[in-house]
């Protein structure tokens with residue numbers, strides 16, 4: 546069994562990816578209004594979230610709790626253009642970080658990203674709790690190779 550976490554290269558590779566990504570985000574004119582300044586915890590927390598979603602350690606859930614990711618996106622009012630730019634920069638960072646160039650792996654990462662960015666966008670516009678996306682735990686992303694022995 547190979548998880549997306551293992552195939553990506555574990556914590557070291559994911560941390561490298563998130564650092565490259567966040568540096569791009571902070572320099573981007575479309576995203577500047579939502580990301581005005583570097584938050585020191587961002588890369589670490591994004592690494593924890595991605596690692597957990599990809600089948601690695603559950604530090605995000607145990608250390609922060611899922612409510613945290615709902616709260617950080619609430620009221621940001623993410624536009625379609627900002628969401629799309631976020632996804633585009635993440636895909637660039639995957640290449641630059643040298644993550645595996647494997648079709649099934651890349652397809653799973655894109656699905657994770659499209660899903661997560663839409664949840665973040667929905668939650669960013671929620672005026673009431675009823676308008677939040679119903680997900681309440683870190684999604685366990687899998688891929689066909691997960692069930693191979």
Ligand code: HEM
Nearest residue numbers: 579584586587590591594617623627628631658661662665
């Ligand atoms: C797969 C999709 C996403 C994931 C997994 C994710 C994850 C996270 C996490 C873990 C944090 C907390 C960082 C910390 O504790 O410092 C955070 C904060 C934040 N996210 Fe997201 N996010 C996603 C999508 C988006 C999108 C699409 C936007 C806007 C275009 C966005 C904007 C922000 C902002 C503005 C913050 C707070 C400021 C900051 O930490 O720099 N997120 N996100």
